[in-house]
Amino acid sequence: MLKPDLPDQRLSLLETLAAYTRSSAWVEFMEDRKGMLKPGYLADVVVLSGDIEAVPFIQLATLRPMMTVCDGRSTYET
Incomplete structure (x- = not known):
């Protein structure tokens, strides 16, 4: 339940997908090979x-x- 005195900190759908894809690749130092649907990238x-x-x-x-x-x-x- 959301409390009126606290800000909503939930991620949007697109922010969640980015966290599981682009951000995860960045953490692995593999953003030049993973994290996006792009020709030549792993997926x-x-x-x-x-x-x-x-x-x-x-x-x-x-x-x-x-x-x-x-x-x-x-x-x-x-």
């Missing part, structure tokens, strides 16, 4: 059943993985 990718930016927050848990790609090869497909 593990999950394709979800819906758009996480369009789905209401309360429904994020209903999204399911449709495909995962690790090291350039598909490791899961529905």
Whole structure:
């Protein structure tokens, strides 16, 4: 529960995604090879059943993985 006398310190969805991607690569000193979907960069990718930016927050848990790609090869497909 948020208290009126304390500032809201929750991260937005995009801030959270950046923390898990770009910021994590920066901490590893690998921002020149990881952290973004960019040609030549390393990436593990999950394709979800819906758009996480369009789905209401309360429904994020209903999204399911449709495909995962690790090291350039598909490791899961529905």
